Amino acid sequence: MNTNVSPYEHPEVTVDLVIFTVNEQKLKALLVKRGEQPFAGIWSIPGGFLQTGESLEDAAIRVMQEKTGVKEIYLEQLYTFGKPDRDPRRRVITVTYFALIPWKNLIQPESKKVTDLAWLTVDELPELAFDHREILNYATNRLRTKASYSNIVYGLLPAHFRLSDLQKIYEIIIGRELDKRNFRKRMLATGLLEETGQKEIVGAHRPAMLYQFKKREFVLLD
Amino acid sequence: MNTNVSPYEHPEVTVDLVIFTVNEQKLKALLVKRGEQPFAGIWSIPGGFLQTGESLEDAAIRVMQEKTGVKEIYLEQLYTFGKPDRDPRRRVITVTYFALIPWKNLIQPESKKVTDLAWLTVDELPELAFDHREILNYATNRLRTKASYSNIVYGLLPAHFRLSDLQKIYEIIIGRELDKRNFRKRMLATGLLEETGQKEIVGAHRPAMLYQFKKREFVLLD
DNA sequence: CCAAAAGTGTTATTGATACACCCATGC
């Protein structure tokens, strides 16, 4: 079979990522300011072309590491977008992933003076390139939905954390306040958490016990 | 930009479908017996190449119609599989969809004597070509999970049905028997169903009220 | 001693489960 005369298209395949973190009480996503046309100067989600011999997930991990320096993170495939006109130049299919990073695991992301890479608050976004707004909305919905029936938020927390940190993350993602006593009861009842024995020492108040997830992996609740 | 010298691959992109129905008290999937190498004579899920200018979903609908004659069905994107060696010949990315069809909507699928197209029981499958077993397992899990928190089973039922039909579909998908009274209570409490006013007349027993979904569209429960 | 976050139980309400008999029909 000669693939050069096949009656169908060989589109370009990219892998694009919606990378979330939580910082300053907000859900944020990593965005890249485009340098080239089309959409020069417009923010876009990070991505790259699939390389020869590379699996989709490997490509996602590669892009992740290029942009954040981090590779051990929560990563899951999101959706594949392929409308014929989603890139004005040519046919591009994009397989999208969504990723979660604890803010503390980032290596001082503000220190290097990059102006083309930024963590923007998800509900205050400017115009995005291509169909990236649709992709980002899709990812945000997925995150909010999964937070309600899984332990997915572990991906946004450092190894050790206070229960109040955990509660705050949930509140930011689902967008409403939770009752402290009920929250703690429910979380401890899942059996997914354990005390570290250490206590958080800063602040003019009673120190908090630090907890960790017994396993840092995705689990459905109930 | 000359795409002929680009440093990345232009893989082939296919759309493959896992099409489910329920018949004879079993969950079944539509499979195609391959005529060509590789995997000649082995069952595979139906699919086809993405055509120029065609969206992914349009391609899925096209394949659907080619194989079943039906186009108005439940259809959702499942996952995109792209391991470099998933096709022994060349790089093929497949965007998979899963579809549901009510058995009654099929136009006598047994009448035309096709031997290369068959509805096979999902938990008694032979060897499948490529990574199609993995794809089918993924689809089956998705269906089972979604059945528990949505009205997705409407895709497997004809326009009018008895509550016992609905219950049977649930039991087949989730794999255990349900209490009749509790099931009816819960289903009617969702507010998604309405009586048609008609009754089912066949059988040496009391006729059953026929129901329909108020809207034949995906809704989350609770 | 004051401010600030940590930590802790009980009650009320709601939803889920378990369970058995009568009804309408065809033969």
Next chain:
DNA sequence: GCATGGGTGTATCAATAACACTTTTGG
């Protein structure tokens, strides 16, 4: 009149939601 599936209610148990005060620390 008997076999077959259709149709109905109540009581128990489990999960969720509402709600306020004491503890420990730093300054």
